[in-house]
Amino acid sequence: MRSYIRFMDSVTDWIGKIFCWLMLPLVLITVFEVFMRYVVKQPTIWAWDLNIQVFAAIIFFGGSYALLQKGHITVDVFTTNMGARKKALLSLLTSFFFFFGIVILMYLGWDMFLMSWNVKETMPTIWAPPYYWMKLMVPVGCFLLLAQGIAEFFKDILILLNKPQIGGKDLI
DSSP: OHHHHHHHHHHHHHHHHHHGGGHHHHHHHHHHHHHHHHTSSOOOSSHHHHHHHHHHHHHHHHHHHHHHTTOSOOOTTTTTTOOHHHHHHHHHHHHHHHHHHHHHHHHHHHHHHHHHHHTTOBOSSSSOOBSHHHHHHHHHHHHHHHHHHHHHHHHHHHHHTTOOEETTEEOO
16 A cells, blocks of 8 residues: 555655646747737647647546645635544545546546547647547546545545555655
């Protein structure tokens, strides 16, 4: 369990740190398009399509990193005054909803990708880049989120068992 947590945390951290650099081309493409549209008066046909694809990659590959860093939105009104063990227990009890939703989204995302791949779907724009690569990000991103979710589940179990350390690092 501890080796899985260490492995998944390091993979997720690595993926998050790599994909965060996509923010730079996202901003540069946006600035370029705004310049071309409003200064030069010749908008591009590709910038917004590329922006959508880059942003999708940031979202889908960054979701597991946000889970690792506790960056997802939570309703902490109920948990503010709870101790670590009570929070871990609540997280374990509600994790069914997380796992159920992610597995369904991953399954349906895979079907969506296959359908898109089979018809060689393109974006419905003038540039019309392939759409199926972006749709592949749904099940892959869900898989990464699921894998990190399992690591977080294991961390909660360790906290409940009063063994909240992995490699000298506290989980609390």
